[in-house]
């Protein structure tokens with residue numbers, strides 16, 4: 001079934017002159033290998049997730065050893081959105097960026113898992129199966145996110161625990177999205 | 188010509204009548220040191236308002252400066268400020284310039300103490316330190332009011348039988364460019380600030396009093412009447428102009444009429460006769476809320492009323508409701524708040540977060556549509572969805588798998604057209620049976636990210652659609 005799907009996607013992608021096609025399996029960057037998983041949604045423009053095989057949190061969920069529930073405001077994850085957007089703007093070559101921006105549906109979703117000190121632990125990308133962003137570009141973006149992006153958290157102490165919420169979690173997740181047409185607007 | 192009608196003018200009467208206080212005859216044990224005088228002088232030297240600093244300094248009784256210790260290394264440096272007497276028999280008003288210092292931070296203000304001579308003489312220190320105390324150690328009847336050194340009202344507390352009775356603070360709302368009609372008949376665009384005095388009583392009632400408006404309109408002083416129509420009262424100019432004492436209502440300077448009297452005491456003189464307009468949502472604040480909590484709640488709610496289109500729509504949606512707001516312990520100590528119809532209990536150890544207050548107020552709307560027995564998973568997911576739509580965030584499924592987070596992002600972006608609009612009908616959210624199924628699969632994913640013991644976990648109801656959410660988006664001015 002997967003093979004049939006892959007063939008189908010190749011066929012579709014070929015007819016739309018997409019340069020890069022992602023399908024289930026692995027792809028190579030320069031130094032790292034990435035696991036690609038296909039999604040069956042959205043139905044009109046399905047996604048793939050792309051994650052470094054060395055990700056430490058793959059398959060794991062964010063979990064607290066003290067809290068059954070946490071209001072997002074108590075985690076209060078804050079990052080510098082402009083810095084993150086700029087990494088994409090700088091690493092994707094202008095002609096590719098321009099083509100991506102032409103369709104408002106084109107985006108890269110990010111799930112960034114942070115350590116408690118605010119540094120980046122892992123990044124998982126998701127994007128259209130027909131995305132023209134190469135694994136090497138994703139690798140460069142990932143490297144820069146890891147070295148340039150840090151998070152801050154809500155420091156309010158949780159009653160009954162006496163420590164801020166984020167300190168009770170194995171890692172802290174931020175879900176973020178980059179729309180290329182919006183990137184273009186702010187250029 | 189600049190003719191702002193500054194709020195401080197309302198206080199001119201108060202500011203001009205500076206009071207003398209009977210010399211302290213008590214035998215209390217406050218620390219008499221030279222330090223207080225030095226600390227206060229140092230603080231005054233940093234203030235930019237040299238006119239008022241100068242005026243104030245000439246009325247300070249430096250010889251009576253005192254240092255009082257508060258909690259957690261907080262020090263009150265206080266010095267009496269004298270002047271002509273103000274008679275509110277059997278009460279009197281005493282004024283102090285107070286500088287509160289804690290580690291390297293300090294803030295100063297004028298404190299007016301309305302008290303009887305006996306109360307004042309016997310409990311001076313407690314009154315100086317007592318602003319915002321819920322209970323005084325004695326049967327105090329009176330007011331404590333804070334002003335800036337320029338005479339602007341900051342906040343006040345009122346006590347009956349030694350218990351905190353009410354807390355007052357002024358809020359302003361700036362309105363966008365209404366039309367003013369000048370006496371010449373000419374229309375000009377105007378920007379006005381409406382000033383309101385909110386008083387929250389600890390017995391559960393609250394009032395919001397319109398004090399007047401200050402407008403700038405090309406050299407014209409205008410004030411707005413109670414139904415919101417601007418009428419120009421007088422031309423600004425000549426005479427004393429703004430800020431000069433005793434303008435009253437007659438001078439060609441700024442209009443100064445109307446007042447609010449409480450406990451025989453003029454609280455404010457406003458630019459327009461005070462007009463009481465009942466608050467649109469009646470929040471009954473429980474006993475036990477500290478003044479800081481009342482102020483925190485009030486400003487967080489005000490933030491929502493003036494926030495983005497969804498936040499505003501929600502506050503409109505709950506108009507006419509009566510909600511008890513209390514502080515208490517949570518069954519789950521890490522929960523921020525708990526809601527039942529007409530009741531909101533906030534975790535006593537946490538501040539009022541805007542996002543969470545929005546969620547709790549939305550639960551009140553949900554009660555109207557779903558009752559109280561609806562699936563927690565469904566209603567909490569719907570509330571989280573509204574918050575994410577408001578904040579342009581993707582937090583609802585933050586503990587879920589990356590695939591579920593991807594799915595949620597794709598769903599949220601579809602129903603909001605990448606955050607450019609909001610769903611107004613159920614078919615915007617679930618146009619096809621597949622979309623309906625995917626909505627409920629997200630509710631499932633939301634539910635499964637929490638442990639079975641969690642307050643946000645339950646049994647997903649596959650027929651409970653997000654009707655309440657649409658009620659809010661439909662009321663909104665959002666696209």
Ligand SMILES: [Zn+2]
Nearest residue numbers: 546550567570
């Ligand atoms: Zn809730």
